[in-house]
Structure formats: structure tokens, C-alpha cells
Amino acid sequence: MKILFDVSALPVPGFISRSIREMYDAGMEVMVTGQVKKGFKSPFGKIPIYNRPIAGWKASLFFCYRVMCLWLSQPARARHLWRWTNRFNFKDRIKEFNRLSIYYILRPDVIHIQWTKALMKLEYLLENKPCPITVSVRGTQMFVSPVDPVIDQKYRQLLPLVDRVHVVSEALAREVSAYTPQPVMVINPSVSPEVPKKKNYKTQTPVQLITVTRFHWVKGINVLLDALSVLEFPWHLTLISSNPVPIEYIYQIHDLQLIDRITIKHNIPNETICEILPDYDLFIFPGISEGRGNAMLEAMAAGLPVICSGFQGSSELIQHGSDGWIFQKDNSHSLKMAIDQVIRETDSQRANAAACALTNLRNKYAPEIISKQWVEFFREANLV
């Protein structure tokens, strides 16, 4: 089966590249398309990547080549698409033609769109499907983006045109079902349990805290900083982010006089993060809205005790008090209390919670289980 993954832009987050590689390893013929950004190094090995530049000389070059390919292979489709793109100015017409022609030229068996918001630019494709189309619906794009009435309306119009929907949690599945009658399948992200493990659960002085996140309001970093500022024991936070720190957090750190207690690192490879995780005492996940929380799954795989906010679907991940601790989201006082509680617990209680989380992870998130679910998902989609 030929699957075309539309990832919008490359590079992609680790959990997406992992799932694409897993499909390739499962024997599928996999292709990837998206706008290749400068300095991108492919994590996909032999999987072919089809660039979709949106501007500049590269876009013009690809446009000429793709017009020719489509015209020679499917003249009727080329004419139809050319007429449809007539609504745009010349620059956007090239961009749109580049974006859309690739799906018809490659002739996959299934097209999988990795980001829900990308559907808004694929109206033509959804109305002129060359094959079944599936989409991944992820946290913020479903829980947050539709607060904008324009996006909400677009989702209601476009999601029913998709043949199968993938989500990462039951909470998301419930939300999606309000937008589309099409089948929705929950497939967790896979987490490899084969990572270095934490061995000693005696807390260090200062207590070493870690969070792996992205600077965005939805990640609740300001709640975390507010909570840490009132802790009454010595601590140090390592904050690993995928983007540079914006001024609002620099200001908050200075304002709360936390400058000596926080180390911010960004652009750290996932492998390095997995290696350093066991050196910490506690992982904190303060998100206000999350789909699944991949960073937290990785921390659990490393055997770290975990505190997470009560975001939508958090209870699917951990049970408060047994394999982790949950605090009231967007509430710094509740987070402070949770941190205090975890530190007060005995070493063996923390070790037990981490061990319990690891067992759950092995049962629900092992790559071989997830890979089978993905194959099933695409097989079903292909039968449409």
C-alpha cells in the first residue's frame, strides 16, 4: 500500500517522524511531502521526500516540473486544477498548484494529513479526492483552534469529507465526533521503553526538576514558574524547549527572581533528552491543554516520577497517586501542593509510582502494538 504523508513542513516533531518510520518498517510504501525548511536533515532514511516550496526560484522550478508531469499524465486533472487556481494571484497560483498537484502526480493509495489545520488549505483535494484521505487530529488544533469561529466553521465543513480520523486520546475522539460522522480511531504515540532508566529515587539537594516543552501559552509555563516561586525547599529547574525563550518568560523569571534557579536549553536532540532524564528527580508537565503529552510519556519511560496537569484526557495517561500525580490545570497553588506532596513521599513510594507508570507504558505504548494499529488504520481507510 502506498501512503503519502503530508506533514506541512519539515522538520517534524519526533513523534511524527517515528510513526512514519514505523509504517515504513511495517512494509508499507511510504512517501512524505511538505515544505522543506533550510538546514533540514532527513530522519526518514530511504523514505522519499517531495518538497513543496512556497516561494522563490525553487517554487517556480518545481511548478514548471509539476505542470509538465501532471499535464502529461492526467491532462484533464491538470486543466481542472489550473482553472481552479485561477482565483489566486500569480504568486499564490504557483504555490497552490505546487501544493495540490503533488497528490495527483504521486497517485498514492491513501493520503494522510498530519495536521488538522492543513485541511483548511486542501479544500480542492477534499472535493476531488484521488484516493481515501485520513487525518491526524492533535491536541491544540482541536481543543484550542476552534475557539476561533472561522476555524470552527471550516472544521465542520471539511472534517466530514475526510474518510478516517486518527486521534491520540479518547478525549480528543469525543471532541472530534462533534465535527464528523466518519470513523475515529484512537492510536497512542509509540514510546520505546528501551531508554536509560532512573535507578535512585532519593531526591537531590537542590531537588532537580525538569520539563520538556515548547514556549506557548497552552503549555502553562507561567503557571509552573508561579508555582516554583513559592516553593519552600531548594530546587533547580531544567527547562528544555523546542523553541527559543520569548521575552515574557525571561521577564517572569527575572520578576520572580528565579534567574539562578532555572536553566533553559533549546534544540536538544530527543536522544540526548532521553539520556539525561534519569538524572532528574521529578518531571513536571504543566500544560493547560494537551492532546497526549509525548514528552511526559518519554519521562515515564525513563522511570521519572511525573506530575501533570489535569488537561483533557490526562486521566487516560496516569491515575493520581498510583502512577503519577495530577494537579488542577492553570492553578499554580495546586501545582505547588502537588510538588510538595511528591517531595514529601518516601523514596519507595516515588519508585513504585514510576514502576507502575512504566508497566502501563509497556502495555499501551510499545512500538510493536502501535505499529499494528497504524497498519490496521490505513488498511481500513484503503477499503473505503
Next chain:
Amino acid sequence: MRKIGLVLTAPPTYSETFLNSKIRNMIEAGIDVTVFSGGKKGKFFFRHLIIPPLNWKIVLFFPWVFLKLYILRYGSMLKLFRLCQKENIGVVGFLKIAYLNSTIIIEKPDVLHYEFSALASGREMLAAAIDAEMIVSFRGYDIALHPLLKPDCFKLMVRYTDKIHSISNFYIRRVHQYGFSDEIPTYLITPAVNTALFPIISNPGNLDSGIKIITIGRLIWQKGNQYALRTASLLKERGLKFIWHFVGEGQEMEMMRFMVKCYHLEKYIVLHGRVPHEKMPELLAHCNIYVQSSVQEGFCNAVLEAQCAGLLTIVTDAEGLPENVLHRITGLVVPRRNPSAMADAVMELVAMDENMRIQMAQTAAARVRQEFDLANQKEAFNKFYGI
């Protein structure tokens, strides 16, 4: 006639009343004002000269600009070169400073006023080179945030600044902490409002018509809107019936809408988006409590306008706000980033004896009229420029 050069990021737009009225006032007082800024040429009521940007056009204009500079301002160029040498700025640095500030050097004002200190960064020796007095204003971003991104931004400025203006005592203290000498003449000139535009509401301090809260400001992180919405959720939990109007637009609109949905505040919160300034008096007249939940705030004109209109105000202790509202005299001041304290303050106002509320609202309105009227500001700036 005294020549004053104002350095701005862009020429003030129609809605930037403070800068427009300030420039108009200076022109009326017989001062030759020139605004130096980036942006495009346009028709303004003042003289406007563009600061050349650093782009490819430099290749075309460089020889011509330098010829002009050396013919017209040889002395200033020599002085600038020597100052650059003194500060260990190389020839390339000198050429860059001279080219980018060629309009200022050729114009040679008597006073060079940087309306935001960040604009003086990289131009510290310029005023000395053209024998002008260097004035620097510290307003908000430039003193509160810019030094966090560029810790050395005041290293040269502290030595070349002749006069300082700031909008709050908090910032003046901060300016001195950054190494500006106490001996540099320093002026506190706060923002001001046109008090005639904000008549006192019919029943100041009266909450009989229901609790109607209002917050005005751009939806940006500095305004602490997330804390305001947490406050609203706490008030709802405490059983208070209220309507909270948020006026303004900005990048936090998505967050605001999400939080409203998340806390089920649809019946309590109204997000108005952008409302023209002319409609503010009418909006204020329909409310009785003004809340400003900022985490970073220079002084805040909206709080002044609300007090002027006779609203009860609750503000955080962010930077200049406690100078704007006097705790328990003209309003309530609560710790920033503390929704619980803010919710307590709203409940306190609600539970307060009505006479005390009326007195608080009237004291605030009187204070704004007495201390923060545009006329006072005009007078203060006249004194500042020695008019």
C-alpha cells in the same frame, strides 16, 4: 529659534494623541521641531525626516551621503570619529553610525530627544558629536524589557545622557539601578488624560445596578489577561454575579476565548475586541469597577481614564501602577500574578460600605483631574524643554 529633534520609531499616527499633542504644543510654543524616524514619507503637521534603513540601498547612497556629510558637517564628523575611537568603535562602526544617522547630523538640532531609550542604543555619541543636549525617555519596554535582552544596552548611554525623563518613580529608580548618575537632571512626567472627555458617571461607587467590571488594553502578555480570567473563574466559584467586559484586541485573543470556554465563563465575560477611543467614555459609563491585572506596566492611561470617570479601580502592583492608584485611597492595589488576591479585592469592594466606595471613587476622580490632566503635562513638558 531652538531646534529640537525627536527620535521615534515611526511618525505618530492619528490615534497617538499623546505624541501628537506634545509636538503640536511645542510648535505652538515657537520651537522648531523635527521628527526623525523610520517609516515612509507622508504628510504631517510637523517636519519629518527619515532615518535611512540599513539595506542594499546603502551601496547606492553611501558615497553621496558621505560627501554631503563631510561638506556640510565636517566638524561633527571629526568629533564623531574621535568619540568612536575613544569608545573602541572601529572604522566600520563609525561609518555605520554616520550613515544611519546622516539626517540627524545634517539637521544638527540643539536638543536630541530619544522618546524611547532603546532608540538611543547605538546612537549614544551622536548628540555629543553635533553639540546637542541628549535627552532620553524611559517609558516601558525600553527600561523593563530591552535590558533583559541586551544587558549592556546602557553601558555607553549612562555616560552621554544629559537629561532623563520617565513616566514613573519606579522607572526612575530602575534607571539609577542601571548606572545612570543621580546627578543627571531627571524629570518625572507621568502620562495624562483629557479629563474633559471622561465626565464622572452618574453614581460613582454605586453597585446597585449589578457588578459590571471592565478592563481596557491590548490583549498582550504584559496585561496579565490570563490572571484576570482566573480571577473571573474564582469570582464565579464564590457565587458572585457579574459581567466583565474586555476591550481590546491582540495576540492573546485565542487564549482568552479558550479560557472563557474552559472555565465556562460565557455568561460572565464579554470580549469586545477593538473599540475606538472615542467610545471609551460611553463604555466606562456602563460599568462600575475597573480592573487592571498587568504583570508589566509603565503607568497605564486606561486606569487614569477609568478613575477620571469615577469607576472603582483594582490594579496590580506591577511597576508604575501603585503610583497611578493609591492603595485604599483611590482604589485597591493587589500583588501581581495573584488571581486569588484580585478576587478578594473585588469581593472587598462589593462588601465595602457604600459611602466608603463613593468616597474612594470621588477621591480618585478628583486626583486625576488635579494631577494627571493634559494641561499639567503640557506645563511639565514646557518646563522640561525650557520653554
